[in-house]
Amino acid sequence: MLFAFVLLLLVAEIHSAIQSRFTNIECKMLDPSYAVYEQCKLKVLGRGIVGLNVKATLKKGPFNNAKINMSLWRKFNGYHPFLVNSTFDFCKYMDKSTRKMSYEKVLMDYLNKNSNLNHSCPYEDSIIIKNLVFDANFFKFLPWPPGNYMFQLMAATDNDWKTVVNVHFINTEIND
Ligand SMILES: *[C@@H]1O[C@H](CO)[C@@H](O)[C@H](O)[C@H]1NC(C)=O
Numbered sequence: 001m002l003f004a005f006v007l008l009l010l011v012a013e014i015h016s017a018i019q020s021r022f023t024n025i026e027c028k029m030l031d032p033s034y035a036v037y038e039q040c041k042l043k044v045l046g047r048g049i050v051g052l053n054v055k056a057t058l059k060k061g062p063f064n065n066a067k068i069n070m071s072l073w074r075k076f077n078g079y080h081p082f083l084v085n086s087t088f089d090f091c092k093y094m095d096k097s098t099r100k101m102s103y104e105k106v107l108m109d110y111l112n113k114n115s116n117l118n119h120s121c122p123y124e125d126s127i128i129i130k131n132l133v134f135d136a137n138f139f140k141f142l143p144w145p146p147g148n149y150m151f152q153l154m155a156a157t158d159n160d161w162k163t164v165v166n167v168h169f170i171n172t173e174i175n176d
């Protein structure tokens with residue numbers, strides 16, 4: 001369920017001409033009998049540093065199968081698809097030791113560093129993402145025009161979408 005949540009998180013400058021910061025996060029459990037969100041919020045950790053925090057308690061499980069859909073949207077007259085649009089088998093993904101370069105890999109590696117997702121299936125008890133902050137190094141391959149974006153993550157188990165997490169962020173150009 002929940003997994004991930006997000007990425008694109010952001011904040012802070014870190015030697016880049018683009019500065020990104022979170023503006024909002026929304027976590028929605030489509031089937032509350034499976035899990036509940038106890039936390040879903042952005043937290044200011046310091047000057048210019050925003051951390052993303054999510055805690056979901058799993059009410060069923062252990063879960064041995066999960067599917068993730070991640071998509072990135074750019075906002076101008078509504079939301080338009082932007083670069084990332086992918087659905088993959090999360091348990092298979094976490095099982096593999098060598099993985100080729102992909103958006104999935106970059107995002108999941110990033111998330112793994114700041115969550116308790118860093119192991120193979122099954123998942124049980126809870127999913128926690130703590131103070132996930134933007135690390136520009138992870139996303140430098142993306143051509144980021146300034147503007148408003150939304151990263152959407154959906155998670156399914158038993159082939160049924162159980163949760164949707166939307167993370168909104170803004171990219172602004174900075175002059176060095
Ligand atoms: C995302 O990819 C799927 C399958 O590859 C495709 O059917 C769908 O139209 C795409 N959606 C967007 C918003 O690009």
Ligand SMILES: *[C@@H]1O[C@H](CO)[C@@H](O)[C@H](O)[C@H]1NC(C)=O
Pocket residue numbers: 069070071085086087152154
């Ligand atoms: C992922 O979900 C979005 C809806 O949020 C959908 O537009 C897209 O087609 C899905 N991508 C794939 C590859 O199925």
Ligand SMILES: *[C@@H]1O[C@H](CO)[C@@H](O)[C@H](O)[C@H]1NC(C)=O
Pocket residue numbers: 094112118119120
């Ligand atoms: C989990 O983290 C350890 C280091 O903390 C790393 O060696 C390992 O590859 C990670 N496992 C996964 C599945 O990402």
